[in-house]
Amino acid sequence: MSAEVETTRIFPSAREKFKIISTLNCLVHSLQGQVTQIDLRDESSVVGKISFVDAEMNVNLENCTYLGSDKTTRIFEEFFIKSRLIRFVHIPKNIDIIQAMNQHITSLTKRPKVKDRSKLKSTLKYRKRDKETKLLLQQEEQEKQESSSE
Known part of the structure; x- marks a missing residue:
């Protein structure tokens, strides 16, 4: 019996984003999906x-694969490591550290692109205000014309 585990992407909160971006944690974040060694x-x-x-x-x-301090080896499907137990994270040689950090930081800070801006709430709000302003200006012009014709 093998249970399929559905992986979902969890979006960090603003506080978590700040913590990730302002520390070297962004480097470890950029290693997600990579095979690496972590020393405890x-x-x-x-x-x-x-x-x-x-x-x-x-x-x-x-x-x-877990290699114990007494040189025993154990294989795990999943393994959780608490941050305070980590001594060192080995970075694979094929990873450019600076580029990986920059890409991860921009992916966390970049605003998502919207294809159709006309459907945004803010755009609709500004269009409504624009119409109201135009109506007010037209009414003022009509009043001026009526007062000047009298």
Whole structure:
């Protein structure tokens, strides 16, 4: 029996975004989906694919191998590492650190593009105000014309 786990993307809150962007946590975030090694404080290490990293730098790994400090090896489908237990995160050689950090930061801070701006609430609000202003100006012009014709 293999249970299929549905992975959903969790969007960080504004506070979490700030925490990610203002620390080196954004580098670990950019490694999501990559296979890497994480050394733990008790001299053990875990090698696996990073499936999720939160703002506190707690890490979920999948399909990983745990190498204990006594050189015992265990295989896990999923493995959770609390941030305070992490000593070192090995960055794969094929990753350009600066580019990965910049891409991740821009993906968190970039506003989503809207294809049809005419349907935005703000655009509709401004159009309504614009119509009201035009009506007021037309009424004022009519009043001026009526007062000048008298």
